[in-house]
Amino acid sequence: MHIALLTNEYPPHVYGGAGVHVAYLTREMARLCSPEDRISVLCFGDQNERQGPLRVRGVASRASIPAPGPGQGKVLQALARNLIMSGSLEDVDIVHCHTWYTHLAGCLIKSFCSAPLVLTTHSLEPHRPWKAAQLGSGYQASIWLERTAYELADGVVAVSQSMAKDVRTLYDLDKERIEIIPNGIDTAEYAPRHDREALKGLGIDPDRPYVLFVGRLTEQKGIFHLLRAIPSLRAGIQVVLCAASPDTPEIAKAMEQAEGDFGRDPDRQVIWIREVVDKERLIALYSQAAVFVCPSIYEPFGIINLEAMACGAPVVASAVGGIPEIVLPGETGYLVPFERSAADNPEPRRPEAFSSDLAQAVNRIVDHPELARFMAERGRQRARETFSWTAIASKTLDFYQRLAQGTKAKTSEDQNGLEGQTPD
Numbered sequence: 001m002h003i004a005l006l007t008n009e010y011p012p013h014v015y016g017g018a019g020v021h022v023a024y025l026t027r028e029m030a031r032l033c034s035p036e037d038r039i040s041v042l043c044f045g046d047q048n049e050r051q052g053p054l055r056v057r058g059v060a061s062r063a064s065i066p067a068p069g070p071g072q073g074k075v076l077q078a079l080a081r082n083l084i085m086s087g088s089l090e091d092v093d094i095v096h097c098h099t100w101y102t103h104l105a106g107c108l109i110k111s112f113c114s115a116p117l118v119l120t121t122h123s124l125e126p127h128r129p130w131k132a133a134q135l136g137s138g139y140q141a142s143i144w145l146e147r148t149a150y151e152l153a154d155g156v157v158a159v160s161q162s163m164a165k166d167v168r169t170l171y172d173l174d175k176e177r178i179e180i181i182p183n184g185i186d187t188a189e190y191a192p193r194h195d196r197e198a199l200k201g202l203g204i205d206p207d208r209p210y211v212l213f214v215g216r217l218t219e220q221k222g223i224f225h226l227l228r229a230i231p232s233l234r235a236g237i238q239v240v241l242c243a244a245s246p247d248t249p250e251i252a253k254a255m256e257q258a259e260g261d262f263g264r265d266p267d268r269q270v271i272w273i274r275e276v277v278d279k280e281r282l283i284a285l286y287s288q289a290a291v292f293v294c295p296s297i298y299e300p301f302g303i304i305n306l307e308a309m310a311c312g313a314p315v316v317a318s319a320v321g322g323i324p325e326i327v328l329p330g331e332t333g334y335l336v337p338f339e340r341s342a343a344d345n346p347e348p349r350r351p352e353a354f355s356s357d358l359a360q361a362v363n364r365i366v367d368h369p370e371l372a373r374f375m376a377e378r379g380r381q382r383a384r385e386t387f388s389w390t391a392i393a394s395k396t397l398d399f400y401q402r403l404a405q406g407t408k409a410k411t412s413e414d415q416n417g418l419e420g421q422t423p424d
Contacts, residue, residue, distance in 0.1 A: 002038045003029070003400060004095045004109065006085055006102035008078070010043035010056060015245050015276070016216060017303040018098050018122040021159075021183050028393030030054040040092075042085045044078075044101070059084050071136030079104055086112065094118060094400045100125060100142045103149035116154035116403040121163045123300050124170060130219040134247045147171060155403045157181050157396065159301040160322025166300075179399045182325070183303045184389035187380070190283060190310035198284040202240075203271050209290035210238035210271075211362055212313070214282065214304050217246035217255055222295035222318060225355050227258045227270075229295075232359035234366055235267035242273045242285065286311035290372065291362045295354075297338055299323050306387055309333075309379030314372050316361040318354075326387075332379035334361040 005026060009019025026041055033039065033053045045058035061080035067073035078101045086108035089095075096118040097106035103119070110117040125131065125143045132139040150156065150171040156178045158164035164178050196206040204210055211233065215221035223243055230239055246252035259272050277285065286292060292308035294317035301322040305315050309326070315333030317323045329335045336357045339349060365372050 001033075001093045001400065001404065002040065002091055004040045004042065004089050004092045004115075005098065006042050006095065006105050006109075007098040008044045008101035009098075010041060010045060010047060010058075013043070013045040013047075016122075017183065017301065018120075020303055021120070021122065022098050024184060024186060024389045025393055025396065026054055026056075028389045029397060032390075032393055032397060040089060042088060042102075042105070044081055057088070059088070069136050069138075071134060071138040072141075073138075074135060075138035075141045081105075082108075085109075089113070093404050096120070096400075097149065098122060100146040100149070103145045107149055107152055110152065110154075116400075116406075117149070117152055118155045118157060118400070118403065119149055119153045120157040121159060121167050121300060123298070124163075124166055126170060127166065127298055128220060130247070133250070153177065154406075155179060155399060157399065159183050160325050162322045162325070163300045179395070181392055181395045181399070182322075182387060183301045183306065184387045184392040185303075185306045185310045185383050186389055187310045187384045189279075190286070190307050190383075192287045192312040192380070193280075193283050194288055195281075195284040196288075198281050199288060202273055202277075202281065202285070204238060204240055205269075206288065208236060208238055209366055210240045210288075212240045212242070212285055212289035212292050212308075213295075214242040214285070214292075214308075215294075215296070217243045217251055219247070219251070220296060220298050222297050224254070224258065225295040225297075225351060226293055226358060228351065228355035229359040229362070230268050230270065231265070232356060232363075233268055234363050237268055237290070237362075237366065239268060239270045240273065240285065240289070241270065242277050242282070244274055244276045282307075283311055286313050289313045291316055291365050292333075293358065293362060294318065294323065295336075295358055296320060296323070302326055305333075306383055310383035312376040312380050314365050314375035315379065316358060316365070328378070328382065332375055332382055334364070336361055 007022045011023050030052050037053050039054045041056040042059055047056045047058040049056045059081045063080045065076045067076050082105035085105035092113040092115045095106050095109040095115050097103050098120050099122055106117050125146045158178050158180045159182055164180050199206045286308045292313040292315050294305050296318050299321040305317055305326050308315055309332055315327050317327050318338045319335040320338050327333045
């Protein structure tokens with residue numbers, strides 16, 4: 001079988017959960033595949049590597065494409081890479097796309113190679129309206145690209161039950177086309193590692209408890225809700241924000257203003273780490289945090305919660321998307337409702353109430369060390385037993401096989417039907 005995976009992100013150019021997912025998925029699939037199988041990864045970057053059946057190639061476009069604005073230009077540059085991708089592969093048995101950035105190429109390769117098209121639902125564009133500030137009217141193009149791909153897809157991997165429901169609702173997909181396969185974690189790599197020097201190097205006092213946030217500087221990740229909670233946190237606590245890659249200059253400016261406001265509080269020090277932290281230091285940050293906080297307002301899965309749990313950090317997270325399928329309330333952390341339900345019409349709570357509840361949940365863990373230790377151990381156990389990348393890669397390969405066999409059977413039926421027809 002020749003499997004093609006198309007993605008914007010792939011190491012070393014990773015800025016979100018989709019890139020992490022593809023990196024570990026392809027690594028495990030390469031271990032499980034036979035020597036006759038091939039896995040081709042095409043991504044946005046300059047990669048060029050081969051290991052066993054796995055070949056990774058970065059795709060760049062030198063085309064100078066006019067655009068009315070930077071957002072539209074970003075979409076058009078992505079589409080230029082898609083065209084190069086679609087002409088770079090042949091004899092493909094499965095084409096698997098990750099995010100709308102590669103959906104056009106997936107649709108074309110499906111047509112060129114008669115290969116089943118698989119999509120993984122890392123997110124859904126209609127549920128991310130704040131992207132309009134980043135892409136301008138290009139956001140509408142991303143919605144159109146996504147919808148078109150889902151209409152053509154032979155199979156969809158939903159990373160959570162919540163995402164399976166969302167994709168059925170948005171794109172009217174049959175249940176038979178959807179397979180629920182969660183994200184995973186390598187618990188040998190993401191394991192507790194206590195390194196006081198790593199904390200000192202980032203400006204953190206290792207002798208004082210700290211609350212940790214990790215995520216892109218974007219409205220989706222809810223960082224401003226956490227900032228609003230800071231005055232209600234226990235005195236003496238540090239708030240460590242690993243927040244790089246602002247979506248827009250406006251968000252970066254608002255963050256700098258907020259940092260200035262909270263920086264004047266002597267009892268609750270805010271430490272903003274603006275650069276992308278390498279994996280070794282990130283694991284040390286997770287491992288030594290008193291609490292990991294994920295205040296996202298939209299999170300199809302929330303792999304960062306799984307990373308924190310694997311490293312032994314209790315988690316306080318929004319009860320949105322796929323997060324309730326990871327974090328067990330009272331066992332591995334606490335969930336804080338972001339919406340209040342009015343009959344079947346959920347609507348956001350007041351931001352002040354959400355932030356207040358975040359602070360209360362954090363304080364409850366900080367105030368009870370035995371509870372924190374219990375949650376840390378239970379979280380690591382859950383990550384180890386439920387979210388193995390090996391099992392996830394095996395399920396994905398099984399899904400590929402079923403789709404490929406179904407396509408072959410349909411092609412054979414169509415050919416037999418044509419042979420049986422009598423000319424007029």
